[in-house]
Amino acid sequence: ALLPQVSLRLEALQKHLNTASTNLLAAQALREGVHHGVYVAEQQTEGRGRRGRRWFSPFAANLYMSLAWRMPLGLASLEGLSLAVALALRNALIELGCDAVKVKWPNDLLIEQAKLAGILIEVSGDTTTEAQLVIGIGINVTMMQAPDGAIDQAWTSLQRSGVQVSRTHLLACVLNHLILALEKFEREGFVAFQSDWQNADAFYGQRSCVISGEQVVEGICLGVNEMGALQLETEQGRLSLHGGELSLRAL
Numbered sequence: 343a344l345l346p347q348v349s350l351r352l353e354a355l356q357k358h359l360n361t362a363s364t365n366l367l368a369a370q371a372l373r374e375g376v377h378h379g380v381y382v383a384e385q386q387t388e389g390r391g392r393r394g395r396r397w398f399s400p401f402a403a404n405l406y407m408s409l410a411w412r413m414p415l416g417l418a419s420l421e422g423l424s425l426a427v428a429l430a431l432r433n434a435l436i437e438l439g440c441d442a443v444k445v446k447w448p449n450d451l452l453i454e455q456a457k458l459a460g461i462l463i464e465v466s467g468d469t470t471t472e473a474q475l476v477i478g479i480g481i482n483v484t485m486m487q488a489p490d491g492a493i494d495q496a497w498t499s500l501q502r503s504g505v506q507v508s509r510t511h512l513l514a515c516v517l518n519h520l521i522l523a524l525e526k527f528e529r530e531g532f533v534a535f536q537s538d539w540q541n542a543d544a545f546y547g548q549r550s551c552v553i554s555g556e557q558v559v560e561g562i563c564l565g566v567n568e569m570g571a572l573q574l575e576t577e578q579g580r581l582s583l584h585g586g587e588l589s590l591r592a593l
């Protein structure tokens with residue numbers, strides 16, 4: 343069931359049958375003055391991932407949700423936010439009996455290296471004093487198959503991984519964990535989540551590469567620093583890698 347703090351804070355909880363992208367609904371709500379709201383859809387016709395990639399969003403199979411969330415923080419403080427969100431989702435899934443879920447920097451949840459969920463955070467507004475955030479989350483729930491080419495990497499769903507949970511229960515559990523995490527992030531910043539990352543990290547201690555456009559850097563993943571920047575031990579020494587334009591791959 344929803345805990346009281348969730349229902350007190352949220353001004354809107356809307357469910358749509360079919361929409362282009364719940365991130366667009368949340369962005370529209372922010373423009374209309376909403377401070378904290380949740381937008382859920384049964385299906386998305388233009389579900390989005392990072393950098394213009396698509397998020398396959400078939401009807402009634404998965405959870406597609408976006409939070410509209412105003413945070414009194416400047417843009418520079420938001421660097422670790424997708425990591426804090428990923429950790430909150432992992433805790434929600436663990437509470438529901440899905441212990442195998444790991445995080446992949448900066449925005450994915452994996453089970454045995456297959457993608458279970460993704461996070462797409464979009465920021466707007468005057469980003470010096472208050473960030474207007476759209477926090478989009480897709481979690482695969484009962485999806486058992488996808489047409490060829492719809493998802494171009496290894497993926498899984500809760501059901502495929504042997505976890506039975508209703509989407510309603512999942513939504514409530516995710517909101518509880520997420521809202522507490524966002525409030526903690528607002529008060530304390532990413533540093534309050536840093537020590538949780540190591541345990542949850544699917545890549546910790548592994549030889550990996552980071553791709554940035556044409557550039558590829560190889561090294562061993564050693565978690566994240568207090569701002570959420572990826573720590574990569576390379577032959578040239580330790581690198582701190584920032585920002586959402588990078589992709590991490592196992593070697």
Ligand code: ATP
Binds near residue numbers: 393449
């Ligand atoms: P990175 O963030 O490291 O670049 P990524 O390849 O996962 O990783 P994202 O932009 O985060 O890229 O996610 C979009 C990708 O997710 C798509 O290109 C597709 O491969 C995959 N994808 C799309 N829909 C789903 C889905 N429902 N479940 C799992 N994966 C999906």
Ligand code: BTN
Binds near residue numbers: 362391408461
């Ligand atoms: C990623 O891994 O690139 C992020 C995927 C985020 C998908 C969710 S589904 C709900 C929300 N609406 C969207 O269009 N995208 C996010």
